[in-house]
Amino acid sequence: MKKLIKNYPIARPHITHTERRHVLEVLSSGSLSLGPKYAIFEKEFAKKIGTKFACTVSSGTAGLHLAMIAANIQPGDEVITSPFSFVASANCILYMNATPVFVDIDSLTYNMNPDKIEAAITSKTKAILVVHIFGQTSDMTRIMQIAKKHNLKIIEDACESVCATHKGKKAGTFGETAVFAFYPNKQMTTGEGGMITTNNEKIYKLCGSLRNQGRAENMQWLDHERLGYNYRMDEVSAALGISQLARLDKMIEQRRIIAGWYNEYLKPYKELVQIPQVSPENTHTWFVYVVTLSHAKINRDKLITMLSRLGVSTKPYLPSIHLFSFYKNRFGYKKGDFPISEKISHSALALPFYIGLKKGDIKYIVKTLIDTIKSYEK
Numbered sequence: 001m002k003k004l005i006k007n008y009p010i011a012r013p014h015i016t017h018t019e020r021r022h023v024l025e026v027l028s029s030g031s032l033s034l035g036p037k038y039a040i041f042e043k044e045f046a047k048k049i050g051t052k053f054a055c056t057v058s059s060g061t062a063g064l065h066l067a068m069i070a071a072n073i074q075p076g077d078e079v080i081t082s083p084f085s086f087v088a089s090a091n092c093i094l095y096m097n098a099t100p101v102f103v104d105i106d107s108l109t110y111n112m113n114p115d116k117i118e119a120a121i122t123s124k125t126k127a128i129l130v131v132h133i134f135g136q137t138s139d140m141t142r143i144m145q146i147a148k149k150h151n152l153k154i155i156e157d158a159c160e161s162v163c164a165t166h167k168g169k170k171a172g173t174f175g176e177t178a179v180f181a182f183y184p185n186k187q188m189t190t191g192e193g194g195m196i197t198t199n200n201e202k203i204y205k206l207c208g209s210l211r212n213q214g215r216a217e218n219m220q221w222l223d224h225e226r227l228g229y230n231y232r233m234d235e236v237s238a239a240l241g242i243s244q245l246a247r248l249d250k251m252i253e254q255r256r257i258i259a260g261w262y263n264e265y266l267k268p269y270k271e272l273v274q275i276p277q278v279s280p281e282n283t284h285t286w287f288v289y290v291v292t293l294s295h296a297k298i299n300r301d302k303l304i305t306m307l308s309r310l311g312v313s314t315k316p317y318l319p320s321i322h323l324f325s326f327y328k329n330r331f332g333y334k335k336g337d338f339p340i341s342e343k344i345s346h347s348a349l350a351l352p353f354y355i356g357l358k359k360g361d362i363k364y365i366v367k368t369l370i371d372t373i374k375s376y377e378k
């Protein structure tokens with residue numbers, strides 16, 4: 001008989017019978033886009049986050065693009081942001097022909113280090129695009145103070161941190177706009193999809209027009225009053241979003257439990273593996289579970305290959321944006337420009353993390369990880 005090898009992917013969406021039923025209802029309704037679902041999803045999402053408005057879009061990246069337009073970012077402007085992020089948060093600044101100005105990160109939370117922001121501000125700085133990485137917010141107390149002092153707009157990339165809080169206040173409620181994403185590996189999914197939240201009605205209406213070919217809001221199909229895009233979310237995605245949102249608190253709770261098991265099993269191996277740190281001012285909503293390898297001898301990329309042979313998928317999380325070839329060629333960045341970000345990029349490892357993993361699975365994954373590191377040492 002063939003031996004059963006366990007196989008753990010990095011991430012997996014959690015889809016139940018309720019989601020399937022809602023999606024099938026949409027398919028039978030005949031209304032697959034611009035129907036009733038997206039507006040319901042927007043209302044319920046805004047209510048969940050605690051903003052006045054929410055605007056569905058086709059992806060988090062599309063949402064970031066529209067948030068940049070809404071902030072009136074002009075060619076040549078500078079926008080301060082984090083190098084330790086998914087590439088979309090810096091790319092959206094380039095969509096405007098503006099310049100991303102990176103600020104190195106804090107070595108515990110991996111979010112932008114507020115101590116380093118003011119040195120990066122110039123007369124061209126227009127905004128700070130704050131990224132809340134891995135499920136925990138940046139230090140919004142400090143960042144809001146700096147933004148106020150220098151009259152800078154705040155745009156939040158909350159794509160990885162839905163419902164995370166800083167001093168009890170949710171991600172997405174700090175900035176002029178905030179953007180969320182619902183790709184299948186996020187805490188909740190719509191397949192592809194995203195959401196912009198804001199308390200500003202003008203921005204909400206502008207984003208609604210921009211995502212829909214620039215159509216005038218009151219004349220619907222008759223006039224195009226500005227250059228727009230097709231960044232609409234379809235009804236199937238919106239229906240999926242509504243049912244995922246209804247279960248979001250429960251899903252986050254399950255992610256917390258799984259993260260807790262990892263913390264527990266990894267605790268005895270501090271010399272080899274550093275577990276994620278949460279600031280006492282924050283609550284974490286666990287987009288991913290990322291450890292850093294503290295042992296100097298371990299070759300992270302070789303470890304990834306060895307673990308994948310044992311059925312445990314892991315991933316380098318995340319590479320620093322400034323060292324992507326495109327950014328190096330365009331801006332002349334080099335190794336050493338943002339040392340903390342680079343150090344974390346070099347040693348961070350995302351472990352399998354999704355709802356459905358049991359305590360025994362986590363025990364197995366941790367044992368496999370530790371055994372592999374120890375065998376590699378020899």
Ligand SMILES: *Cc1c(COP(=O)(O)O)cnc(C)c1O
Pocket residue numbers: 059060061062085086088089131157159160181182183193194
């Ligand atoms: C997921 C993500 C996005 C948006 O991704 P899409 O795939 O376009 O939905 C943006 N920024 C960060 C930090 C992300 O993790």
